Amino acid sequence: MSRAVTDQGPAPTVDDWVPFPDAFARRYVAEGYWQGGPLGERLREWAARHGSATALVGGPPAAPVRLSYAELDQGVDDLAAGLAGLGLGAGDRVLLHLPNRIEFVTLLFALLRLGALPVLALPAHRRVEIEHLARLSGAVAYAIPDTFEGFDHRRLAGEVTAAVPSVRHVLVAGEAGAYTSLAGLAAAGAAARATGTAPAPAAVDPAGVAVLLISGGTTGKPKLIPRTHWDYAHNAAASAELCALTGDDVYLVALPAAHNFPLACPGILGAFGVGATVVLAPSPSPETAFELIARERVTVTALVPALARLWVTAAGWEGPDTTSLRLLQVGGARLDAELARRVRPVLGAAVQQVFGMAEGLLNYTRLDDDAEVACTTQGRPLAAADEIRVVDRDGADVAPGAIGELWTRGPYTIRGYYRAAEHNATAFTADGYYRTGDLVRVAEGGNLVVEGRIKDVINRGGENVSATELEEHLLTHPGIAQVAVVAAGDEQIGESVRAVVVTEPGTTVTLKGLKAYLRERGLARFMLPDLLTVVDALPLTAVGKIDKRELRRRLG
Structure with missing residues (x-):
């Protein structure tokens, strides 16, 4: 379950990541936070439960591609077999640098099914960030689109492979050129499965690392955040329950899918877990998003405040059909209360503030919160087992309602960054609290109000x-x-x-x-x-x- 040597102190770095201490791991299992199989197998369970229902809608808005749960699951199996034929398997790190397209989802789950570790880069990243992430992770493969928003990623791939010798494979969604086509890999995998020659994937430990997310890069270059199958599954499932997500919902991925927010809060993973439909927006622009909301009858989506402002402003001009939208989540930064109050009158949706971090802790305003609470606070912790402290510069708890730095630990908050022992010594306390660097106060009723940051x-x-x-x-x-x-x-x-x-x-x-x-x-x-x-x-x-x-x- 965990390979820690103490019950309270931080565990030593093992296989490049810091696992949860045994006492906490046993507690989280006993209390039901950690349960079930690895994420790649969960998709198989969801497909068995929701087989013919539409799982995923992607592609250009003018020519959408629709996959049922059964078709998505089969596509993941085919791609996983193709990747295995290429020699990729358990423990291999693969850098995903894909925008919001179907290949992002199929490749993510294919790697999870193999026990390989997806390293989720953002579409805006370029050579500096990609080379850093490839070196830090020891990536053996790099997945890219052929082009995106006028940028040729194949040229970037040439620079990355020349600079980082560990990257042996470049996997391309689209025209592969000199590299390896993802579509070709899936076809080869399908043929291998049909003839019974596909290698059997290794068993995947649900307590092990599932995915490496990217930190916000608040101190120098981005860090890698190791999220386990169990903790990330809870992250998504508990978020879906809190947001009252059901199989009747349609979730729009407007932000880049590699962000923690649209991936698992509840995002793609949470939506799949309840049999909902996920729609991938190639752009978060009001023009694109409003068309998708109207056509697909989108019910839930997530934005950062800057995009929320853009959507509200554009909706005032364009008068789009957003009558299906029931919930707009806004996170990534503190939402201005005045803007929050405009969401329902303009877009017709309830606003939910989400204050969290890819390292773990998530805070949500609740659906039954008073409207003013939802507009003026950033929510309270997702799980009963989330532990938070608000402390002064000396690490002493501040008085109730006073401003201090937020420290946290819990069933889905990491105990250390990947391959970052020196940084971990200051980013985490001796008893396992993550020092978030966020300045907060606890309002009456227990919701947090974000007041700023101490990090540069x-x-x-x-x-x-x-x-x-x-x-x-x-x-x-x-x-x-x-x-x-x-x-x-x-x-x-x-x-x-x-x-x-x-x-x-x-x-x-x-x-x-x-x-x-x-x-x-x-x-x-x-x-x-x-x-x-x-x-x-x-x-x-x-x-x-x-x-x-x-x-x-x-x-x-």
């Missing part, structure tokens, strides 16, 4: 931009002597990214030039600065560090 991170429209990482890249620019990256208020996206620079003598730096330079270095689009401020000097603390608090004060 900018929440740009739901994407976490590490100020430290961006500063490191900016300092390589020949015209920059010093730099500080700070947040700037933005009504549309919450926070925008401001680069404050001191230039080298005799040089001129422009925002357009900086963006081009950073794109050439392979940074994701969301990492690029929105604003540039050139100053003669940056304020310093008494020990000579850049004083960002004073800098923000000066910038107003």
Whole structure:
């Protein structure tokens, strides 16, 4: 179940991840939080229960592809057999860099069925992030679309394979060129299954790691988050129950499917678990989403606040048919109360705030919460076994209602990042609490209110931009002597990214030039600065560090 050596302290790193201590593992099993088989086998159970019902709708809106639960399950088996024929199997890490298309779902479950570990990169990631994730995970394969939004991922794959020797296979959804076609693998797997020559997959331990999610990158480059079959299954199933999700629901994946939010809160996994239909939106734009909501009679979806604002504004102009929509979840950043109050009158759906993290803890406003509570708080923990503390800088609990840092542990919150022993020593307490870096207070009734963060991170429209990482890249620019990256208020996206620079003598730096330079270095689009401020000097603390608090004060 777990290979920890103590009941309370953090377990040693085993096979590159930190398992739950035995006492906690036994408790979570006994209390019913951890149960059932691995995620790949759960799809087989769902297909047996809901066989002819529509599981998945994808493809371009003009020519949708529909798969029943039985067809999805068969497609996963075919692809798993094709991957096994390629030599992929239990424990292999495979970097998934796919947008919202059917291949994301089939490949994810095929890898889960084999016991391989999907590493879920986001569509916006580019060379810097992908090479880092491939090295950190030791990925042996890299899955990509041929092109997406005008970007040729096959060219990126060439750069990644040249830089990271462990990546032996490139798997392509679409025109594969010199690489391996996912469709071809599925066809080969189907033939092998038909002739009885497909290798039998190894047994998968449901207490073991199922998937590696990507952290928000709040301290340097993104970390890998090891989620087990049991903890992630509970994450999704309990979320589905809380959201009253049933087989009659239609869930729209508007955000990138590799995000924890649309994947398992309740997301794809939660929807499949109750026999609902999942619709994949190729874009979260109002134009695309409203068409899908009307055509597919979507009932539930999830957005970040910046997109919620865009949808509400666009709906006021366009008057779309959103009469089927019963629940709009909003998370990834604190939702403005005024915007929250506009959701039901404009879109006709109840608003549910979701405050959580890919590392684990999820907080939801409840469906029966008072409307004002749903609009002004960020919810309370999903599970009775979720333990939270709100502490001061010394780690002492603050007074009721006071602001402090949120610490948490529970049945679906990790005990350590993957291959990150040094970072884990500071990110987790000796008794297993995860230091979230979020500043919160507990409101009357037990709901949390998010008041800010202590980590040096900018929440740009739901994407976490590490100020430290961006500063490191900016300092390589020949015209920059010093730099500080700070947040700037933005009504549309919450926070925008401001680069404050001191230039080298005799040089001129422009925002357009900086963006081009950073794109050439392979940074994701969301990492690029929105604003540039050139100053003669940056304020310093008494020990000579850049004083960002004073800098923000000066910038107003």
